[in-house]
Amino acid sequence: MREIRADKDLSKAYDQSLKDREEWAKERILKEVKSLSMFNIKDIFNLDGTLKKPAEMPPEFTAAIKEVTADGDIKFIDKLKALDLYHKQMGLFVDKKEISGTLSLETLIKEAHKLAIKE
Numbered sequence: 001m002r003e004i005r006a007d008k009d010l011s012k013a014y015d016q017s018l019k020d021r022e023e024w025a026k027e028r029i030l031k032e033v034k035s036l037s038m039f040n041i042k043d044i045f046n047l048d049g050t051l052k053k054p055a056e057m058p059p060e061f062t063a064a065i066k067e068v069t070a071d072g073d074i075k076f077i078d079k080l081k082a083l084d085l086y087h088k089q090m091g092l093f094v095d096k097k098e099i100s101g102t103l104s105l106e107t108l109i110k111e112a113h114k115l116a117i118k119e
Contacts, residue, residue: 030086030089033086033089035060036063036079037079037085039060
């Protein structure tokens, strides 16, 4: 690592690769959350109403399976939670938070005066 950090070009390339990896991870996670939130239960049934074999099920559906019990019941991930997470990441739902407190006019004037002096 010291050799990489010692060389300016290698250090820059290394930092860029870390940024690229982080961006890839974010995109991959968002894709997975979207997939989990958008599965449709009808995709696991054949036209005659029988259950498809796992190999025939779409990957986004099999990823949403949380558990298969011994008697064959299928439990799924919480789709509402996945939808909520996906929409928050897309900026569609914004949590509003109330911030309360007091701030006197005197404090505002003092702070403004300090900023003016710094400039």
